[in-house]
Amino acid sequence: MTGPHRGTGPRPGRARGAVLGSPIAHSLSPILHRTAYAGLGLGDWSYDAIECAEGDLATLMESLGPEWAGLSLTMPLKRAVLPLLDTVSDLAVEVGGANTVVFRDGARHGENTDVYGIVQTLAEAGVAAPSAATILGGGATAASALAALREMGLAEVTLVVRNASRAGETLDVAERLGVAVAVRTLDGFDRSGVDGDLVISTLPSGAADGFAHEIAAALPDKGALFDVVYSPWPTALARAVRDRGGAVIGGFPMLLHQAVKQVELMTGRADVPVEAMRAAGEAEIARRAAQE
The missing domain is CATH 3.40.50.10860 (Leucine Dehydrogenase, chain A, domain 1)
Structure with missing residues (x-):
């Protein structure tokens, strides 16, 4: 290779x-x-x-x-x-x-080219230098999001997954990328579950619906959500963040x-x-x- x-x-x-x-x-x-x-x-x-x-x-x-x-x-x-x-x-x-x-x-x-797509999408939306970030989900798109955040200067990321036992491959990716990851689960999610002013949701459509208001409440003022879902749009999570005045970016630009x-x-x-x-x-x- x-x-x-x-x-x-x-x-x-x-x-x-x-x-x-x-x-x-x-x-x-x-x-x-x-x-x-x-x-x-x-x-x-x-x-x-x-x-x-x-x-x-x-x-x-x-x-x-x-x-x-x-x-x-x-x-x-x-x-x-x-x-x-x-x-x-x-x-x-x-x-x-x-x-x-x-x-x-x-x-x-x-x-x-997924990593490029994420970086360009965030830059286009004016999110070029997040202080810290949280990724929802632990699959292939989450791995690309980790790489994109590394390119944007972050060395530490919070990963929130539905099942911690299924985050192994993404943690391996983080190790190759040199990114430190703190793993949390959606079960019992509260305000402490989100770190930083950017949340990237790589969850399938509907998977974050039950936690939408908690995630939106955990975002700081002027925080941003990038939800990789583009249809149906907006997702419940996007609506919850938008209703609280946060910036929302859909998945189509990626x-x-x-x-x-x-x-x-x-x-x-x-x-x-x-x-x-x-x-x-x-x-x-x-x-x-x-x-x-």
Whole structure:
């Protein structure tokens, strides 16, 4: 495994990309990537959503021809893909998952753009230097959040999980990152459960509902919540924080910015149309919400 793959400049000609996962039909990635290709003038490029369970990943990757530029991966494929790659960026090794595969020069290169997505989202919202932070959840997104907070200058983070016995992999990530972690559980949550002026919730939709008011009350004045859920929105936690005057950041910007970095890696282009992708993604979210 080597360091980050820098690419070899813009990729010429027709190429394919896709997002893999199971279930995958709900993914916004095709909307975002196709909008980017259109804005970049890559009319011959295509991007699809492919249903792929963990056990089918190796066979699927073996079947891909030279026209493939890259893949986006959802959990649990982010971890399962690592042994199938030729090189993996240092960051993807540290967080234990690659959400991006770039095919170039006959090799498979693994990257993690989730961390970039979190950092960009927080910076865009004006949360560039939290004094301290609390992460809710202990899965793959929590691992990326740990790496993002390290990039933002934090060496200590509080991790609040539903079951402490399931936080092992995330604690291993923290050790590789050199971040000290204090683990607490949601059971019996009170005001002492939140440290700092930033809470990042990586919990699935609905998982924090029962603790929403306690978490909101624990945030200091001018504190911020970043909830990685983007649909349905707002979550009960987001509403509770907003009702108390706190800043609330939804999950869509993270999805957007990690996709922007994926497009850069797969195409070799730096002029990715971020705002066109944002508008397309927000329109699709609104369309789906109207149908529910």
